[in-house]
Amino acid sequence: MEKKTDIVMSGIRPTGFLHLGNYFGAVRNYVRMQDAYTCYFMVADLHALTTLNETRELRTHVRRVMAENIACGLDPDKVAFYCQSHVPETAELYLFFNMIAYKGELEKTPTFKDKVRLQPNNVNMGLLTYPVLQAADILLHRATLVPVGKDQEQHLEIARDYAQRFNQRYGRDVFPEPYAFNFGEALAKVPSLDGAGKMSKSENQMATLYLADSDDAIRKKISKAKTDSGGEPGAPMPDSVANLFQLLRLVAPEDMIAKFAADYEAGTIRYGDMKKELAEGMVRFIAPIRERATDIQNDDVYLRRVMEQGAAKARASAKVTIELAKDAIGLNYI
Numbered sequence: 001m002e003k004k005t006d007i008v009m010s011g012i013r014p015t016g017f018l019h020l021g022n023y024f025g026a027v028r029n030y031v032r033m034q035d036a037y038t039c040y041f042m043v044a045d046l047h048a049l050t051t052l053n054e055t056r057e058l059r060t061h062v063r064r065v066m067a068e069n070i071a072c073g074l075d076p077d078k079v080a081f082y083c084q085s086h087v088p089e090t091a092e093l094y095l096f097f098n099m100i101a102y103k104g105e106l107e108k109t110p111t112f113k114d115k116v117r118l119q120p121n122n123v124n125m126g127l128l129t130y131p132v133l134q135a136a137d138i139l140l141h142r143a144t145l146v147p148v149g150k151d152q153e154q155h156l157e158i159a160r161d162y163a164q165r166f167n168q169r170y171g172r173d174v175f176p177e178p179y180a181f182n183f184g185e186a187l188a189k190v191p192s193l194d195g196a197g198k199m200s201k202s203e204n205q206m207a208t209l210y211l212a213d214s215d216d217a218i219r220k221k222i223s224k225a226k227t228d229s230g231g232e233p234g235a236p237m238p239d240s241v242a243n244l245f246q247l248l249r250l251v252a253p254e255d256m257i258a259k260f261a262a263d264y265e266a267g268t269i270r271y272g273d274m275k276k277e278l279a280e281g282m283v284r285f286i287a288p289i290r291e292r293a294t295d296i297q298n299d300d301v302y303l304r305r306v307m308e309q310g311a312a313k314a315r316a317s318a319k320v321t322i323e324l325a326k327d328a329i330g331l332n333y334i
């Protein structure tokens with residue numbers, strides 16, 4: 001197939017098991033885009049260092065995240081699928097972008113403020129310059145489309161600023177402007193099952209459905225999911241219920257979704273029945289991914305080949321960009 005001209009780039013931190021938020025917000029779109037576009041997807045192991053004191057689990061997490069992406073349908077032969085630390089050009093571009101990144105702006109980034117609250121004793125410079133590194137990831141391939149969830153919107157805004165600033169400062173159009181992408185739809189934000197916040201790799205694990213969850217864990221978590229008391233015909237749908245419908249849409253046939261939606265409208269919905277259908281659908285959806293991911297994770301030879309092949313493709317693209325950037329800056333004396 002003739003590829004479209006836009007370059008696609010995205011990344012996931014290896015800080016825990018992937019969950020349905022990662023799936024809806026990111027991985028599903030990676031798979032949908034891999035045939036039509038030139039894609040660079042990576043495991044953001046350097047970004048993970050901003051919050052990890054303990055790195056003993058890193059190897060396992062990196063391999064699990066890679067295996068889970070592949071188990072969801074990502075094809076390493078169709079895209080460049082690599083580890084961030086295997087592409088040292090990332091760090092070089094990060095350094096260049098640090099010259100156009102302002103401390104005051106970075107201090108105002110909501111994700112930075114959140115992290116300061118969460119780890120007041122480890123407010124390292126990596127946390128502050130997290131968006132600078134992310135801009136480098138994206139612009140290293142001069143990507144314009146970035147499939148991500150809603151929580152990454154601000155980071156994309158910063159990446160656009162740096163692209164413009166770099167071009168302006170050095171007087172050359174090296175970088176295009178990257179945008180968060182979800183096929184023209186609103187960016188995904190999968191709320192947690194308890195209705196408080198979003199699904200997350202490390203927080204509120206009972207309210208997050210992981211692609212590694214056992215069948216029993218899935219059933220248990222869904223049975224405890226928050227709903228409303230029901231019964232008010234025509235009442236506006238609370239987020240927690242809308243989320244159950246969103247999840248149901250992924251795994252249930254149209255007529256079943258329509259039935260529960262009609263029941264909701266009529267105020268006669270039985271959440272117990274809906275949760276049972278949702279749980280069985282989720283088990284059917286997650287179980288094969290979980291099993292495939294475990295097989296892939298255990299295949300050392302295959303994973304090594306994926307990482308090497310991914311890094312080679314990513315470095316080839318990175319090399320061109322770094323040359324363009326150095327040339328624009330004037331770092332070209334020989």
Ligand code: TYM
Pocket residue numbers: 009010011012013014020021022023024025026044047133134137138146147148149150151152155188189190191198199200
């Ligand atoms: P991370 O690892 O937190 O999340 C990976 C992807 O999953 C999406 N996501 C969600 N989407 C919808 N609902 C949720 N509850 C939910 N939780 C997570 C995220 O939006 C993301 O798309 N900074 C990034 C990693 C990164 C990156 C990049 C992304 C590093 N370099 C370059 C894009 C481009 C992060 O922490 O994602």
